[in-house]
Amino acid sequence: MIPVVSKLPQTGTNIFTTMSALAAELGAINLSQGFPDYPCSPKLIELVNNAMKNGHNQYAPMAGIMPLREQIAIKTEKLYGTIYNPETEITITAGATQAIFTAITAVIHPNDEVIIFEPAYDCYAPAIRLMGGVVKSLELEAPDYRIEWDMVKRLINNKTKMIILNSPHNPTATILHQEDIDELSSLVKQQDILILSDEVYEHLIYDGETHHSMARYPELQQRSFIVASFGKTFHNTGWKIGYCMAPAYLMQEFRKIHQFLVFCVNAPMQYAIAEYLKDENNYLSLSGFFEEKRDDFRAGIEQTRFKLLPCSGSYFQSVTYDDISQETDSEFAIRLTKEAGVASIPLSSFYSKGTDKHVLRFCFAKKQETLDRAVDKLIKV
Numbered sequence: 475m476i477p478v479v480s481k482l483p484q485t486g487t488n489i490f491t492t493m494s495a496l497a498a499e500l501g502a503i504n505l506s507q508g509f510p511d512y513p514c515s516p517k518l519i520e521l522v523n524n525a526m527k528n529g530h531n532q533y534a535p536m537a538g539i540m541p542l543r544e545q546i547a548i549k550t551e552k553l554y555g556t557i558y559n560p561e562t563e564i565t566i567t568a569g570a571t572q573a574i575f576t577a578i579t580a581v582i583h584p585n586d587e588v589i590i591f592e593p594a595y596d597c598y599a600p601a602i603r604l605m606g607g608v609v610k611s612l613e614l615e616a617p618d619y620r621i622e623w624d625m626v627k628r629l630i631n632n633k634t635k636m637i638i639l640n641s642p643h644n645p646t647a648t649i650l651h652q653e654d655i656d657e658l659s660s661l662v663k664q665q666d667i668l669i670l671s672d673e674v675y676e677h678l679i680y681d682g683e684t685h686h687s688m689a690r691y692p693e694l695q696q697r698s699f700i701v702a703s704f705g706k707t708f709h710n711t712g713w714k715i716g717y718c719m720a721p722a723y724l725m726q727e728f729r730k731i732h733q734f735l736v737f738c739v740n741a742p743m744q745y746a747i748a749e750y751l752k753d754e755n756n757y758l759s760l761s762g763f764f765e766e767k768r769d770d771f772r773a774g775i776e777q778t779r780f781k782l783l784p785c786s787g788s789y790f791q792s793v794t795y796d797d798i799s800q801e802t803d804s805e806f807a808i809r810l811t812k813e814a815g816v817a818s819i820p821l822s823s824f825y826s827k828g829t830d831k832h833v834l835r836f837c838f839a840k841k842q843e844t845l846d847r848a849v850d851k852l853i854k855v
C-alpha cells in the first residue's frame with residue numbers, strides 16, 4: 475500500500491448512509507435519511523422521457539440550459555422580488571451539495587474563518603477544512619435553536635470570510651425571522667463577509683410563515699451564494715439536481731470551479747424541470763402538502779413518550795426521549811431501529827463536538843401509511 479495522508483482524517487461514512495443501511499438490513503421503517511418514499515409527479519417523468527426522445531442527451535451548457543435558468547430567474551423575482559440575470563448569475567448544479575462545495579471552494583482560502591451554526595448539515599465543515607479554512611461553530615440551544623447574534627458578533631474578526639445559514643433548518647426545523655435578518659444585516663454591514671445561504675427547504679415552511687430568502691434583501695443578496703435543490707422541491711432526491719444564484723462577481727468565481735468539478739449537469743432533467751417550473755402550483759402547493767403530514771405525524775408522536783420539538787419548516791421532526799432512556803442518542807437510535815423497527819438520525823452527528831442533548835430527528839416526507847406504521851411502533855416504546 476502506498477502511504478496516503480488523509481485530508482479528512484476524522485471523517486467516516488456519514489450518518490445518513492449508516493442509518494439508511496441499518497434500516498434496510500433490519501427491515502425497519504426508514505425515517506432517517508431525508509427522502510420521500512412516494513413517487514415524484516408522473517408528469518415530470520414524462521417530461522424527462524420526452525426530453526430524451528427529443529434528443530437532449532448530450533452535454534448541457536456549462537452553467538445549465540438557458541430555459542431552466544430563465545425559469546429560476548422568473549420564480550425568484552416572483553417570490554423574492556430580486557432579478558437574477560440567468561446569463562451571469564444562475565448556475566445549475568448536481569444537487570445543492572455540489573453547489574455548497576463549489577461556493578466554498580471558490581472563495582475560501584487557507585486560514586479564512588467560516589461561521590456555521592450547530593447542529594449543522596454535514597457537508598459544510600468538511601468542505602471548509604479541505605480548503606484550509608477554519609470552522610468557527612456556534613451551538614444553538616434547544617428547543618428554539620435561535621441564533622444568538624451577540625455571540626456571532628464575538629466570533630467575527632478580520633479573518634472571518636463567510637457565514638453559512640440554513641433556513642428552514644436541517645435538522646432542527648427552525649426558520650430565520652425578520653429579527654434575524656435585521657441583526658445579520660447590521661452585523662455584516664461594514665465587513666467583507668460573504669454569506670452562503672442553504673435554502674433547499676425554501677418551499678417547506680408552515681403556519682403561514684415567510685421564507686426569509688437572502689434574495690429578498692439587497693444588501694445581503696449582494697454578498698450571498700444562495701443554493702437550492704430540486705430533489706427536495708420535486709420529490710426526486712435521486713436526480714441530484716439543484717442550483718446556485720449569486721451576483722455576477724461571485725458567480726464568475728463559482729463557475730471557474732464548477733466547470734472543473736462537473737462541467738455540466740445531466741441535460742434531460744434540466745429540460746423537464748424547466749417546463750415543470752412554469753406551473754407555480756408545482757412548488758407553491760408544497761407547504762400545504764407537507765404541513766398536513768407534519769400535523770398528522772406530530773399528533774401521532776403526541777401519543778408516545780417522545781417529546782416534540784417545534785417544527786416550522788423542512789420535512790424533519792425532532793423529538794427528545796428523556797422519559798424513555800438515558801442512553802446516548804446514537805445508542806438509542808440504533809436500539810430503536812433494532813427493537814422498535816423505526817430508524818431515525820441522532821442529532822449529535824450534526825455537531826463537531828458530538829454534543830448529545832438526547833434528540834432524534836425523524837423525516838416525515840413519507841406516505842401516510844408509512845407514518846402510521848411508524849407511529850404504531852413508537853407508541854409501544
Ligand code: PMP
Pocket residue numbers: 508568569570571572595640643644672674702703704705706711714715716
Ligand atoms: N442542504 C441541506 C440542508 C440538506 O438537507 C440537503 C439534503 N438534501 C442538502 C443541502 C443537499 O441537497 P442535494 O440532495 O440537492 O444535494
Ligand code: GLN
Pocket residue numbers: 490491506507508509644
Ligand atoms: N439531506 C438528507 C438528510 O438530511 C440526506 C442527504 C444525504 O444522504 N447526504 O437526511
